[in-house]
Amino acid sequence: MSSDTLIDASWLDYLLVAIYFGFVLGIGVMARRSVSDSIDFFLSGRSLPAWVTGLAFISANLGAVEIMGMSANGAEIGLPTVHYFWVGAVPAMLFLGVVMMPFYYGSKVRSVPEFMFRRFGTGAHLVNAISFAVAQLLIAGINLALLAGIVHALLGWPIWIALVVAGAVVLSYITLGGLSAAIYNEVLQFFVIVASLLPLTLIGLHRVGGWDGLTDKVDAAAANAPADAAVAPGSQQLESWPGQALSGFDSPLLSVIGIVFGLGFVLSFGYWTTNFVEVQRAMASDSISAARKTPIIGAFPKMFVPFIVIVPGMVSAVLVQEMIDLKSGGSPEGGASGEGVAYNDALLLLMRDVLPNGLLGLAIAGLLAAFMAGMAANISAFNTVFSYDLWQRYIRKDHSDDYYLRIGRLATVGATVIAIFTAQIALGYDNIMNYLQTLFGFFNAPLFATFILGMFWKRMTPTAGWVGLVFGTLSAIAVDRLAAAGVIDLPGQGAAFLAASTAFVVDIVLSVIVSLVTKPKPASELRGLVYSETPREDLVDPDEAAMPWWRRTIPLASIALAMVIVLNFAF
């Protein structure tokens, strides 16, 4: 092995990676082989117990960005990163299960552009479809940048060659039918990721002397860091609240408000309740009761994911020499981008230092799987929206199915090429989570505002639908640019939280004002789209009352809520 690669992989590691891809491609081939088999295939996916849909629900989200981003965050700011899970995910998942899911299930809306079209008509649909397509391209760029980072780390190729090769690999993965078995691959991926991150965490903790050793080292590193490195004090890195290191606010009170409203409410409710890639997992289940329980069951593993992604990041920051240098203000050479070590490299560097060949291969397989699946999901979501919501509805109507399939294939290739360029933007960020939260602020926060207002307020008009979306997004971009220009000074993810909150407020205020002066849709067209116009019997499952308490929605959600509150106090 040449010495200029970041990770020294042996044939054993490559064998484990090859086995994983053999499985994934094998599933794709089996699914295509014969009609009856593929029916079995999808049905066994549907009649699976709720724990599997629950796992698939969070695996769709436990992708590359989360693993690398959360460990980078853990390395940089420590324990406050848990807010992404305990404030920024679990409450929204419970809300989705308890309040929103019966409504989705009853109204049979299957995508966000579809809801926009039926609720608000063409204007909001067009705006939403375009912004969704752009967002998918930018997020695909993040996944591709991370994938190329691994290729670079393994093989030592220049980053742009790695980007092109990684793009080509994803393209063939999509064409070879890897997506037709999405739910299988996601569940499989979850187990491979846990099987590699759990040993990584345990060995890492063992190396630094257990949890106490870790806290001592974090404290010592923070105390010894030079002032200009701007490292958060040890106490802030080891306590989740008030989380100034995460929000960037000096005042503890403002920090708590920023986290609860910006991250906990706008960003996370916006993400979880309008993200149909995940919601669809739940809607494939056989009853309202099962659909409601899916995100709630998913919330239980989700609570414990931070221990295997954030803790390794923290360990990496006190164990790996390059990360120690980086955190005390240095700029060490190397790293996955080839342009110096970044916090994004925390997990890869820890793997290099503590995993023996064998386990290393398992970890690489898990990461590659997560990146490819993530990017493939972005690309195919883009493909669907581009071909059907944009091209067919607005550009070329009434062509044959074959025609749109061809457009879809061209869109897939085009999107992959564009992602190679959007990956350059992602590579410019030292901590990928900052970039991702910024994007969510642009796209998800106004969407959530329009969605929730349109769902609960029947007076909201079609004009208000698109005006709110456009100006919400523009205001978030304005806040981001002001922050970039230094007018607003918030380190960490504070600027992203502020942009998201601004977008939300601007969207709501404008939507209300515009609604009051324009003409609403007649109530007869709002059935199934607005809460007050939807019959109650569509929203409840008559069989659920007969089930034992541990299979009912509300008791399960209460337990999850109680557990997450305990976790918030414990750390």
Added chain:
Amino acid sequence: MSDTTDTNATTATPHKAGLFDVRNIIGALMAVYGVILTLAGLLGEHEPEKTGGVNANLWTGLALLVVGAFFIGWARLRPIVVPSDFDRPDDDPTRPAPQRKRPPAH
């Protein structure tokens, strides 16, 4: 999700999901990894300087074998039965495509 599904297969008789049961697939992958890592732990280099003295490959391999056996055993004991008929999701009239109106293949 797939372009290979076809309407005439909805009349298939009830049977077990078998190989397509996701628990069998998880179990098989975990078991294969378990065997390889256990062997690597027993026969390969130990690299204690990386792991702090623990034979990580061996322990992970054994744990994966247990997980794999658990999933395969569970799938054996409680097989999933594929129902003979099921509701296909409706085509959405407000959404231009894809529509399921291909002629039957056979």
